[in-house]
Amino acid sequence: MSSISLRSLSKQYTNEKHTLENISLDIKDKEFLVLLGPSGCGKSTLLRMIAGIEDITQGEVYIGDVCVNELEPKDREVAMVFQNYALYPHMTVYENMAYGLKIKKVKKIEREKRIQAAADILQINPLLKRLPSQLSGGQKQRVAIGRAIVKEPKVFLMDEPLSNLDAKLRNEMRIEIKKLHERLDSTFIYVTHDQVEAVTLGDRIAIMAEGRFRQIGTPMEIIESPVDMFVANFISSPPINYLDAALVERDGRVYVDIDGVLLEANLPVEMMEHPPQIVAGIRPEHCSITEDSTDALSMNVLFTEIIGTDVLLHLSYKELHFIVKKSFDQTYAKGQRLNVALTSKHVILFDQHTQRNLRSPQ
Numbered sequence: 023m024s025s026i027s028l029r030s031l032s033k034q035y036t037n038e039k040h041t042l043e044n045i046s047l048d049i050k051d052k053e054f055l056v057l058l059g060p061s062g063c064g065k066s067t068l069l070r071m072i073a074g075i076e077d078i079t080q081g082e083v084y085i086g087d088v089c090v091n092e093l094e095p096k097d098r099e100v101a102m103v104f105q106n107y108a109l110y111p112h113m114t115v116y117e118n119m120a121y122g123l124k125i126k127k128v129k130k131i132e133r134e135k136r137i138q139a140a141a142d143i144l145q146i147n148p149l150l151k152r153l154p155s156q157l158s159g160g161q162k163q164r165v166a167i168g169r170a171i172v173k174e175p176k177v178f179l180m181d182e183p184l185s186n187l188d189a190k191l192r193n194e195m196r197i198e199i200k201k202l203h204e205r206l207d208s209t210f211i212y213v214t215h216d217q218v219e220a221v222t223l224g225d226r227i228a229i230m231a232e233g234r235f236r237q238i239g240t241p242m243e244i245i246e247s248p249v250d251m252f253v254a255n256f257i258s259s260p261p262i263n264y265l266d267a268a269l270v271e272r273d274g275r276v277y278v279d280i281d282g283v284l285l286e287a288n289l290p291v292e293m294m295e296h297p298p299q300i301v302a303g304i305r306p307e308h309c310s311i312t313e314d315s316t317d318a319l320s321m322n323v324l325f326t327e328i329i330g331t332d333v334l335l336h337l338s339y340k341e342l343h344f345i346v347k348k349s350f351d352q353t354y355a356k357g358q359r360l361n362v363a364l365t366s367k368h369v370i371l372f373d374q375h376t377q378r379n380l381r382s383p384q
C-alpha cells in the first residue's frame with residue numbers, strides 16, 4: 023500500500039524561521055497530489071523530506087503504515103525525478119537506468135527486463151546507447167523518468183520535472199506523465215508553480231504559501247471555492263477580476279449589490295448584524311456578454327486578445343481593467359460598449375479586511 027501520511031511536519035534550516043510549519047496531510051494510495059505555490063514556499067523541501075534527502079526537524083512521514091523518518095532514501099521505496107534531470111554524464115542512457123538497480127543488487131536479467139519495459143513505455147529504445155550529452159532536453163527528461171520507473175517505486179516524487187522544457191514539449195510531456203500515472207497505478211507527488219500543470223494533473227492540489235498549506239482540494243473545489251484571495255489569485259489565468267460590493271438585506275435574505283446589480287449572496291441573514299466590507303471576485307470565464315442590461319454592468323472594450331478559439335476581452339469599467347473570456351465568435355471594436363452579465367453562482371464573495379471567502383467552510 024502506498025498511501026502517505028504527513029504528520030505535523032516542520033522544517034527549520036536556521037534558528038530564525040520555520041521553512042515548513044505543522045504540515046499534515048493524508049495522500050491516498052494511487053492519488054496524484056500536486057504541491058503548488060510560489061517560489062520559496064517550501065515545496066521542494068517538503069518533497070525532499072518525504073524522499074529522505076532532507077532531515078525532518080519535527081513530525082513524521084508514513085509510507086503505508088511504516089514511519090520512514092529513520093529509513094535511508096533507498097529503503098523508502100520512492101523514486102524522485104528532478105528538474106535538472108540529474109543524469110550521470112559519463113554513463114549511457116541504459117547505464118543510467120541500470121545504476122540504481124545494480125546498487126540494489128537486482129539481477130542482470132531482471133534489470134534488462136525492467137529497462138526494456140520502461141524504454142517501451144517512454145519510447146526511448148533508440149536512445150539507450152547514447153550519452154546524456156547526445157540527448158535533447160525532452161529526451162533527458164524521459165530518461166530521468168525511466169530511471170525512476172525501473173525502480174518500481176511505491177511513490178513517485180517529481181520536482182518541477184517539466185520546467186526546463188519549451189512550451190510545446192511541456193504540453194506533450196504533461197500528457198505523458200498523466201498517462202504514466204494511469205498506467206503505473208502508483209502514488210505521485212508532483213511539485214510545480216505552474217497552475218495549468220496543477221489543474222490538469224492533480225487529483226488534488228495542495229496550495230502552499232510561506233511554509234503552510236493554504237488550501238487542499240480538487241481542482242474544481244479550488245477554482246470554484248478558493249478559501250481566500252491569495253488562492254483565487256494563484257489559480258486564475260487570466261487573472262480573476264475584483265469589484266467592490268456591499269451586502270444588503272431584502273425580505274430576510276442577503277444579497278450582494280455590485281454597482282446596482284443585485285445577486286443572491288447565499289449567506290446567513292445574521293451576517294447583516296455586522297456586515298463586512300465585500301470584494302466580489304469574478305473569473306473571466308464566468309461572465310458573459312448580453313444584449314439585456316439587467317443584472318449586467320456596462321463596460322468599454324479596450325482591446326481583444328485571441329487565444330486559439332477563445333478571445334479575451336479587455337474592458338474598462340470605471341478605473342478598473344476587467345477581463346472576460348469567451349469563445350471567439352465575433353469581433354469587437356475598441357470603445358464598443360458591452361453589457362457584462364454576472365451570476366450569483368459565479369461571484370465569489372471575499373471579506374475585504376480578512377481576504378477570506380465568506381462562503382468557504384475552511
Ligand SMILES: Nc1ncnc2c1ncn2[C@@H]1O[C@H](COP(=O)(O)OP(=O)(O)OP(=O)(O)O)[C@@H](O)[C@H]1O
Pocket residue numbers: 035036041059060061062063064065066067068215
Ligand atoms: N539548504 C538550505 N539551507 C537554508 N535554507 C534553505 C535551504 N534550502 C532551502 N532553503 C530555504 O527554504 C525555503 C523553501 O525553499 P524550497 O526550495 O523548498 O522552496 P520552493 O517552494 O521549492 O521554491 P522554488 O519553486 O523556487 O523551487 C526558501 O526560503 C529557501 O531559501
